[in-house]
Amino acid sequence: KNEVEQSPQNLTAQEGEFITINCSYSVGISALHWLQQHPGGGIVSLFMLSSGKKKHGRLIATINIQEKHSSLHITASHPRDSAVYICALGRGGSEKLVFGKGTKLTVNP
């Protein structure tokens, strides 16, 4: 069983819709990262969470440590949000991140 699972694998939305992407994990973690991979392949870091909630513009990330679950929300989605969203686990005592397979989001105009 993978340590980190993302759902859904693929998501298609209409412009303006509220988007939720989920990340569930099965191990203890120190931090969880959300990243965005553009169609050209470049990756940017969106959030690092160890508890609670963070907001940046139209993006909101939450984490529930007890339930081992994190969500990434996009409000008022736009076609430029189309990308692959990846969650990655950071574990204490490890120098490495463990990456999920990603959720491919397509926002249609």
Next chain:
Amino acid sequence: DGGITQSPKYLFRKEGQNVTLSCEQNLNHDAMYWYRQDPGQGLRLIYYSQIVNDFQKGDIAEGYSVSREKKESFPLTVTSAQKNPTAFYLCASSIASGPYNEQFFGPGTRLTVL
């Protein structure tokens, strides 16, 4: 402009040839990483370096080699021993290694072995 550069963006090689992928950063980061990305799979760590002149194997190091002679540079060599080298390769860096540090990624190199 601070950032990470990888070159080239696309690389074609014949089977059996070694090839070196370049990764340079001017962010003054101590830690650097090489990842491989295949369709339908998450990023997998090949090698990482926490400090200059030191590096460790990641989860899929077989058939790859690295060096870290300068803080700014972390080249990856894909050797002929790598059985399935065609993939998208991403280099990243962070201020330090560890679970809390944001990683900054380069644009990637797509390697195709013919």
